[in-house]
Amino acid sequence: MSPAELENLxxxxxxxxxxxxxxxxxxxxxxxxxxxxxxEILQLVSGSMLINLPGGKSIRLMPGDVVYFSExxxxxxLAEPETETRNLxxxxxxFLQKNGFCFSFFATSEANNRYTVFENGTEIxxxxxxxxxxxxxxxxxxxxxxxxxxxxxxxxxxxxxRIIRLPGDSDYKLYEKLASSLEYIQENFREKLSxxxxxxxxxxxxxxxxxxxxxxxxxxxIEFINNIRIEEARYLLLNTDxxxxxxxxxxxxxxxxxxxxxxRKKYAxxxxxxxxxxxx
Amino acid sequence: xxxxxxxxxxxxxxxxxxxxxxxxxxxxxxxxLHIHEDASEIFLxxxxxxxxxxxxxxxxxxxxxxxxxxxxxxxxxxxxxxxxIINFLFIDITTLVRKFHPQLLSEGCITYREDFAVFRKGSxxxxxxxxxxxxxxxxxxxxxxxSAIGQGYLIIAAMRNAGFLMFTDSLSQNTFDAMKPxxxxxxxxxxENISVSELAAKxxxxxxxxxxxxRKATGxxxxxxxNGLRLSEARYLLLNTExxxxxxxxxxxxxxSAHFFKHFSRRYSISPRKYRSLFRExxxxxxx
Numbered sequence: 001m002s003p004a005e006l007e008n009l010x011x012x013x014x015x016x017x018x019x020x021x022x023x024x025x026x027x028x029x030x031x032x033x034x035x036x037x038x039x040e041i042l043q044l045v046s047g048s049m050l051i052n053l054p055g056g057k058s059i060r061l062m063p064g065d066v067v068y069f070s071e072x073x074x075x076x077x078l079a080e081p082e083t084e085t086r087n088l089x090x091x092x093x094x095f096l097q098k099n100g101f102c103f104s105f106f107a108t109s110e111a112n113n114r115y116t117v118f119e120n121g122t123e124i125x126x127x128x129x130x131x132x133x134x135x136x137x138x139x140x141x142x143x144x145x146x147x148x149x150x151x152x153x154x155x156x157x158x159x160x161x162r163i164i165r166l167p168g169d170s171d172y173k174l175y176e177k178l179a180s181s182l183e184y185i186q187e188n189f190r191e192k193l194s195x196x197x198x199x200x201x202x203x204x205x206x207x208x209x210x211x212x213x214x215x216x217x218x219x220x221x222i223e224f225i226n227n228i229r230i231e232e233a234r235y236l237l238l239n240t241d242x243x244x245x246x247x248x249x250x251x252x253x254x255x256x257x258x259x260x261x262x263x264r265k266k267y268a269x270x271x272x273x274x275x276x277x278x279x280x
Numbered sequence: 281x282x283x284x285x286x287x288x289x290x291x292x293x294x295x296x297x298x299x300x301x302x303x304x305x306x307x308x309x310x311x312x313l314h315i316h317e318d319a320s321e322i323f324l325x326x327x328x329x330x331x332x333x334x335x336x337x338x339x340x341x342x343x344x345x346x347x348x349x350x351x352x353x354x355x356x357x358x359x360x361x362x363x364x365i366i367n368f369l370f371i372d373i374t375t376l377v378r379k380f381h382p383q384l385l386s387e388g389c390i391t392y393r394e395d396f397a398v399f400r401k402g403s404x405x406x407x408x409x410x411x412x413x414x415x416x417x418x419x420x421x422x423x424x425x426x427s428a429i430g431q432g433y434l435i436i437a438a439m440r441n442a443g444f445l446m447f448t449d450s451l452s453q454n455t456f457d458a459m460k461p462x463x464x465x466x467x468x469x470x471x472e473n474i475s476v477s478e479l480a481a482k483x484x485x486x487x488x489x490x491x492x493x494x495r496k497a498t499g500x501x502x503x504x505x506x507n508g509l510r511l512s513e514a515r516y517l518l519l520n521t522e523x524x525x526x527x528x529x530x531x532x533x534x535x536x537s538a539h540f541f542k543h544f545s546r547r548y549s550i551s552p553r554k555y556r557s558l559f560r561e562x563x564x565x566x567x568x
Contacts, residue, residue: 095426096426143440143441145436145437148380148430149436150430151430152429153426155423155430156424156426160422161423
């Protein structure tokens with residue numbers, strides 16, 4: 001089922017809030033978590049936690065600290081006994097799209113950071129804590145609007161603090177110029193696409209197109225297309241039982257090898273491993 | 281009167297702002313009888329007091345600390361005393377709600393306990409709504425759109441929590457599943473003649489049991505519900521087309537224009553023709 005079809009279904013879990021308790025006598029770890037394919041806000045309520053990120057970096061969280069993960073990628077969570085977290089996961093693209101921001105795949109994070117830590121005591125930490133409190137009200141009242149309201153407000157806050165970046169006013173002119181190319185890519189990325197095809201299709205000179213593309217998205221046309229393909233493939237990995245090769249071809253990659261290479265570059269694990277981890 | 285309004289691109293009619301009657305040249309801040317196309321009005325009185333009058337003869341006065349809710353489709357007029365400051369929000373509840381509940385096919389699926397209300401300082405509703413009305417996001421800042429919509433949902437949540445708003449989907453899943461084909465059928469066919477027994481037969485229920493279930497689900501009788509759908513269609517046609525009242529009555533499914541007139545005047549307190557002209561005048565003023 002395509003994301004478009006899925007969107008018509010209800011009820012759909014586009015946002016989840018829960019508390020997570022780590023028990024046990026020794027430090028417990030959940031080796032790899034993938035956030036269900038959603039963006040995530042995590043707050044350490046009590047205890048202490050070490051998050052190992054791919055590439056050897058790690059984050060140490062103290063009670064009250066909040067961390068935002070902009071996209072799913074495998075990390076290792078090591079928690080002391082008696083540690084508790086609360087988590088708000090949401091489908092960022094879905095929310096942006098719902099809000100009429102049609103080019104939601106342009107949402108990027110500052111300096112390509114996939115995570116941002118907001119230490120306890122900072123202003124934005126306070127605001128995020130408030131919003132987590134509100135999301136928690138959903139559990140108590142069963143009223144979903146508390147959750148939706150909290151998620152929209154979180155997104156607004158993160159945009160306001162430049163953690164999530166959307167094209168600004170000045171960029172909109174560029175996006176308008178690009179609109180038809182983007183639509184064309186969106187509809188045809190599963191096929192073979194070249195810069196020449198797209199330029200022909202929308203009636204721009206190809207050098208001009210690649211220049212405005214780069215300045216609007218920060219990516220070349222090919223990088224951009226591959227990004228969409230990877231996201232589609234990731235979606236299929238998590239939501240279907242198709243083989244990796246099938247998925248690679250269906251998402252528009254010429255070969256499995258090429259797909260796997262790009263996927264590993266972005267998510268630090270092979271597609272197969274990624275799928276296995278999320279099913280645990 | 282100096283009002284700064286910001287119109288959001290989506291959903292339409294999501295305004296917010298702050299009015300301060302002390303800055304106006306007239307001694308009182310007065311909005312003559314008016315209606316809004318889609319928006320409900322919700323405001324917090326920071327200082328001063330407001331008198332609100334509805335055409336049906338209802339009226340109330342609200343003081344500092346009170347929160348007022350007005351279903352914008354009901355004709356209303358307001359007068360504020362000198363020095364009144366309010367934080368207000370126009371919010372299109374139907375559009376917002378339907379983003380996440382596409383199954384709520386029309387406004388008819390959302391029930392307000394009242395069409396207007398004063399949530400007095402200290403009441404449950406007031407306590408729940410206060411934080412969301414007090415902290416408006418900064419209008420010009422990036423992310424305002426998302427924050428404002430978040431705010432809108434939080435207000436809806438608080439109103440549901442206090443029992444002021446009810447959705448038909450707050451029923452048990454089973455009841456809702458059973459009734460879903462009925463709602464869908466009604467939404468498609470409300471312009472035709474529909475009988476209760478015919479509806480009950482559609483889902484294989486006995487007519488009496490069905491009526492009771494329906495009442496429980498929507499808080500209204502089947503006939504009331506159908507008339508609600510017809511009225512909201514007629515209201516749309518009144519505001520957005522040039523059709524005559526008789527044409528509208530028939531195309532919305534009322535058996536006669538007299539029948540339509542009766543229902544419309546009861547719901548909106550003024551005649552369809554008057555309602556249309558009120559709206560048109562309002563639009564003209566906005567444009568000029």
